[in-house]
Amino acid sequence: MKVKWTVGLIIVVGALALFFLSSTGNSKPVYYYSPTEFHADTAKQRDRVKLKGIIQPGSVKTSQNHLDLWFNVQDEKDPSKTIPVHYQGAIPDAFQEGLQIVVDGRMDGQGTFQGRELIVKCPSKYESKGKAPGAAGDGKGSNE
């Protein structure tokens, strides 16, 4: 019966070793930055990060063939802080100006953030952005 516990112990030790030894190299966690934080943290500017903010209204441009996408990520707290983003690839279906977005990517040498993945906050899971009827206000009917 000792063998069973030995095998069990090997599994436990092996899995633990795997868990901790894998935390080098590529598997470093990716940090989120708002434009303000990103500007402030110069050490991180060459690393892969997740840039989060608002898709600045009016900043979205596409190339003539609609393949390349440019827009600015705007800080949610400080609208004056923005970072220009370039992205090529599938655009999430929910992509819309004014929505929250997370861009996974890194800064290039020219001051443009090259995105490799866009994550748009799925609007149905959040408080809706639509206007309440009556048009007298912004629809914050209550504070759920």
Added chain:
Amino acid sequence: MNSIGNYALFIAHGLAIWGLVASFMAYRSRDERYLDSVIRSIYGICGLVVLAVLALVAALLRNDFTLKYVWEYSRRSQPAIYKVTALWGGMSGSMLFWCMLLAVFSALAVTFNRRNNLRLLPFTSFLLLLTLGFFLFLLNFKINPFEPLKDGAGQLLSSYSPQALKDVDGNGLNPLLQNVYMAIHPPMLYLGYVGFTIPFAFIMGALAHRERNTFWMKSARNWAMFSWLTLGIGILLGGFWAYIELGWGGYWAWDPVENASFMPWLTGTAFLHSFLMQEKRGIYRFWNVAFIVTTFLLSIYGTFLTRSGILQSVHAFGQEDPSVPVYLRLSTIFLGFMALMLVVSAVFIWRRRALLKSGQKLESAGSREALFFYGNLLMAFFTFVVVFGVSSPIFYRMITHKELSHGPEFYNPRVLPIALAILLVMGLASVAPWRRGGWESYRKQLFLPFLAGLSALAASVVAFFMGGSLSTKDFSGRPLTYIYLFACVGISFFVAAIIVEEYTRTVRHALSRGLTVPRSLAAPFLENPRRYGGYLVHIGIICLFLGIAFSSTFQTQYQESMRPGDAVRFGPYTVRMERLEHDNLDRNFSSVNEKRIWADLLVYRGEKMVAYLQPMRVFYASNPEQPTYEVAIHSRPMRDFYTLLAGYDLKDNSAIIGAFVNPMVAWLWLGGFFVLVGGLTALVPMRRV
């Protein structure tokens, strides 16, 4: 109508409180009159919550925009089917739906077990009512789906004149969710999440009441099997939806919301297997209790993660009104409930620890019992990695107010070896003898499967290097990936051969009993449905492993600019673009819901035309700025050719065609099919013919 829903929820909450008191009394006094009262209150809650759901569905169908929920998740032009599915489109509606499922399941479980398992009902009902009561509390006081809508001036819409109400239209359900798979996927997940509450309550009930009888086990196992199956199919449907809808060529991204449903499925899998050991041999009682408590808690956690937006939203806690004190916030209430259930479970596990000792000692490290134990350990670690990956960013944020996330780079190196080990144990355990290990029996039964696995491994290595699809340079670029791939092929064939060997043996035995050939082929499933249903599930799991291994290792991506008449090679395929067409693209959406741009593509392999594909971009009325992707897929067992209209220039009449060649993705859906059929075989009692 709406007040009916409100009253129903309120009374149901009262009944839940009474039921809790009565079940406590029934537990203490063993007086059956209290128990009758408990059962009646469960029935009452069930009826009332169903009534509340009907009221909300009616409000959705009637476009009753005096309700905030209806206004947020529905609109007049929404097709009726998506008005109904809007029931689980938002937080409060989906919690109501959750609560209804639990109420119905509880009523069914109580009815079915009233005769045989009456003795463990008091505590079982207590736990069910506690969970019901928790959700009813939320629905009444925290996330009421019948909350009235106020306009910007603070005036209730219910005070509007009928004429004024006619001009109001709602926000509508997110168009991404207006898809038939998205309509089925959440209820499937919920059936699974909710279903695990029942075996949890039964096992804790049996423990609390010191039940020595084992009648209840069958019931608990069937509920767990049902929940496991619906949860698994729900997860796979979600992957299928992501694959055909999101346009990135993949089906799984270790996204926290995907993980939320995966965690209870993993522990549920472990539970089903070790519970089998308890049924057969009376062992692993502690493991079972631990696994079912974990599964239940992870189901609640998963519901909370998915619905609260805590993970997706970058300002999860901030989403809630900051003026609400911390102890009244939704996340605090959820965590509090989980902590309460954990404490209740832990107290009873401690007080009944003597009952959790295994009846028998394990005799050999190579026995079936021991292999199940190794499997349990591996499953537990797999779950631990996922739970850590999902939860550590939440704690990190609480402490540092910074955010991080874990992606495939975190999960893959940690879980792939564990997954392969599980696959191996899965095969070995089905031939391992009970009680005794011993090389003799292994050698006899494993010789052929071992040969099969080894030759498959050798053949795949040779085929890849000789066939030119893998160079030594590719290999040295990411050696681990390929080693795992080859290991996966070898182990898969090994395990599949074990199953085939077992099956043939049983069929031969049936033939020798003088049964006809078709009857003999069906004999294993008819005579031992649980075992052979299980094997079918295992075949499905092998398909999933192979599909995942090949599609993730060999996915290739292409992108080419094309004009009508151009022919371009995409890997093994040649694509000829015939036309680039579009609807009238003005901004007028008054008469249509969508406007499309599409490319007509002819796909050739060699000289032969194999498919006609139409990847599209579609502008919906709800988002006329950004067209969504409609991918076009040519799916064959060995590879999918996945195309999308990545870019288009209507003035220039040119298109940018993106494509993925995804090997063996179809094996995932095939695997899901086997899991479903196998699960149903094991679940549905078949009469012996």
